[in-house]
Amino acid sequence: MPITISQLLAWKSEGRAIAALTATEYATAKIMDKAGIDLILVGDSLGMVALGYKNTLPLTLNEIIHHTKAVGRGISNALLVVDLPFLTYQISYEQAIASAGRVLKETDAQAVKIEGGYPDLVKTIEKLTARGIPVMGHIGLTPQSVHQTGYRRQGNEPSGAEKIFMQAKDIAEAGAFAIVLEHIPSQLAQEISQTIAIPTIGIGAGSGCDGQILVTHDLLGLSEWQPAFVKKYADLQTVITDAVSSYCKDVRDRSFP
Ligand code: KIV
Numbered sequence: 001m002p003i004t005i006s007q008l009l010a011w012k013s014e015g016r017a018i019a020a021l022t023a024t025e026y027a028t029a030k031i032m033d034k035a036g037i038d039l040i041l042v043g044d045s046l047g048m049v050a051l052g053y054k055n056t057l058p059l060t061l062n063e064i065i066h067h068t069k070a071v072g073r074g075i076s077n078a079l080l081v082v083d084l085p086f087l088t089y090q091i092s093y094e095q096a097i098a099s100a101g102r103v104l105k106e107t108d109a110q111a112v113k114i115e116g117g118y119p120d121l122v123k124t125i126e127k128l129t130a131r132g133i134p135v136m137g138h139i140g141l142t143p144q145s146v147h148q149t150g151y152r153r154q155g156n157e158p159s160g161a162e163k164i165f166m167q168a169k170d171i172a173e174a175g176a177f178a179i180v181l182e183h184i185p186s187q188l189a190q191e192i193s194q195t196i197a198i199p200t201i202g203i204g205a206g207s208g209c210d211g212q213i214l215v216t217h218d219l220l221g222l223s224e225w226q227p228a229f230v231k232k233y234a235d236l237q238t239v240i241t242d243a244v245s246s247y248c249k250d251v252r253d254r255s256f257p
Contacts, residue, residue: 003038003079005111005134005177011038011210012199018178018211020201021219023071024050028216030074037078039201041113041213042068044083044144049217056143059085061099065106072108081136082109086144089114093127100133110134113180115142117167122174129175137171139164140205141183151227153204155184165192172196180213181205183229204229 011018020039023029024046032040046067047059061084068082082103089096100112111134114124125135140154155161164184171179178199181189186206193200193209202209204227218226221235250256 002077008199020213021216024067026070026074029071033075033078040078042071042082044085045215055146057086061088068107080109081111083113096124100128115144122170125174125176135176137176137179139167140181153183155188161188168192172198
């Protein structure tokens with residue numbers, strides 16, 4: 001049965017944890033969907049892991065739509081959410097509606113995710129949800145602000161923690177259906193999860209969230225570098241290196257074909 005947004009909300013009240021991962025293309029999305037993942041995010045991390053950009057900022061709306069179309073073709077059950085790239089929603093409410101509208105019209109995605117919790121972005125969430133566009137929030141470490149914050153954990157000081165807590169409440173009240181909490185103290189993530197009515201999806205935010213998400217390239221050991229909070233469930237870099245070297249050797253010594 002395809003997973004819906006109301007299913008995620010029901011799971012929060014039942015205490016059933018939500019398992020989410022990112023995807024960038026058809027083949028792995030299909031495998032992940034069959035393996036039982038609940039939610040697939042075409043995150044703007046695709047700019048780094050699939051397109052080789054230095055950070056998430058250069059990614060365009062056309063690029064993420066192109067990849068989301070491929071991911072969508074591989075999915076039968078998981079809920080599909082897409083990141084709006086840097087400066088495709090921050091300029092004006094009209095721009096945010098147009099960008100989110102393109103994503104929903106041109107792909108199989110059911111929702112968009114936007115980063116940040118400042119009042120105008122909370123208002124953006126209100127404007128999008130009022131137009132029938134489901135939104136997932138994303139606060140704490142927000143990689144689109146890398147030039148301001150780096151990739152450091154956020155909310156370590158009481159004032160920073162208070163700000164993140166208030167942003168989570170505001171985003172939930174603005175109508176978001178879920179919120180990503182990235183790289184914040186686990187105690188803070190747990191307090192937010194126990195306070196707001198919508199599911200929290202943590203990444204580097206401890207076990208007290210309503211669900212977890214990781215970048216699939218990190219989980220599978222395909223990235224050159226992973227944050228310390230990542231658990232590597234496979235080492236595909238070694239698997240691929242061994243397979244390709246064996247193939248090269250077999251071709252060169254004519255043992256294949
Ligand atoms: O872009 C991304 O992959 C994300 C996840 C890390 C939550 O936003």
